[in-house]
Amino acid sequence: MNYQTITNLVQYGNHLFNTYPTFFHALLPVGTILTAILGMKNSHRIEKQAKRQIDIEISKYKLELFDKRFKVWTEFQSMVLTPPGPVFNPTYEQLGCTLEKINENMKYTKKAILLFSPDKNFNVLHDFNVTSATFHRIISIVMGIQLTMVNAKREMEKAQEEQTSYEEGSIGYISKKYIFEQKEKVIQQAYENIYEHNQALIRIPSEYNKLRLKCELYMESLLSAPKQAFEEDEKGWIGTSLDYVTKTGPIHGRFVIWLALAACVLFLGMLICS
Missing domain, CATH: 1.20.120 (Four Helix Bundle (Hemerythrin (Met), subunit A))
Structure with a gap:
């Protein structure tokens, strides 16, 4: 790609920005919202991995406890x-x-x-x-x-x-x-x-x-085998993220998220109406 082509693309971009300024300004809050959504998705993935690791440890502990209890119970019955x-x-x-x-x-x-x-x-x-x-x-x-x-x-x-x-x-x-x-x-x-x-x-x-x-x-x-770990999340990351924003997340975290979304929506509305 030569210098002239790059110059033409830059000029064309400036022309679009000057012709449709409202559209490009509206992309800013949309980008913020998308960034927030992607951040929530990444947080959900990290949280899910941590939860699976905890489930592995809990299941391992419960399985070992079950084995020991079953052995003692069998001994108690027979001895x-x-x-x-x-x-x-x-x-x-x-x-x-x-x-x-x-x-x-x-x-x-x-x-x-x-x-x-x-x-x-x-x-x-x-x-x-x-x-x-x-x-x-x-x-x-x-x-x-x-x-x-x-x-x-x-x-x-x-x-x-x-x-x-x-x-x-x-x-x-x-x-x-x-x-x-x-x-x-x-x-x-x-x-x-x-x-x-x-x-x-x-x-x-x-x-x-x-x-x-x-x-x-x-x-x-009291003898019960542990439930299997790695149970799939039926809601998926979207449902879990919504639950985090509406119910399961800490109060201060939910307040900040809703405040940021409200500011983005308000800014977007002002651009559309201007």
Whole structure:
């Protein structure tokens, strides 16, 4: 393109500007409006990318949480079972097996509490853990009482056996008789104590099993796979931009946008009317 051609184009442009000045002045607010629209579109694109990144992180977190919760829930179903053994007049060995099972159950319950985070209005997992601890404490007490009774009976038998080696009325005879009578009182008191705790051993397992079932149902209700990220925006950038200007954007931002648009429209109207 030579110099003469460029000069002719410039002169032609000046001629158009001088002939239709209103038209070219009207392009200024139109350009401002178009710039504002393009800026809104770019802002929407950046916001959408940021939202997708947030959705990715949230979905990743929810998926990991779901996997951990599902594993704990499965373990709870299969491992947290009713403690074995009879609960009425159980032997020391049977109580030991029951105590071992409760210890194992409490371990899985604590894992469930950490992952399922019961709220203040529904602490069924905490209640189950407290009931397990109470069950554990009572069994430990009963085992201690049984052990005391066994030792007392052993000492009674020893005192009775040694008593025969002394003459009746001697100091040794009286001493062994006193030991025998004291251990007899210990056993009598132990029978009274163990009776009270045996009543609790009959009552608590029923409550224990009910709470266990509630825990299982509660955890199952919180198991939900995360929704898929990258859900398409049905409104598109125009609809989202309009929502931003009319509803979702901050108040000061919407005020500035509407003020700029109003000024552009007013300026355009004045040019058309002039």
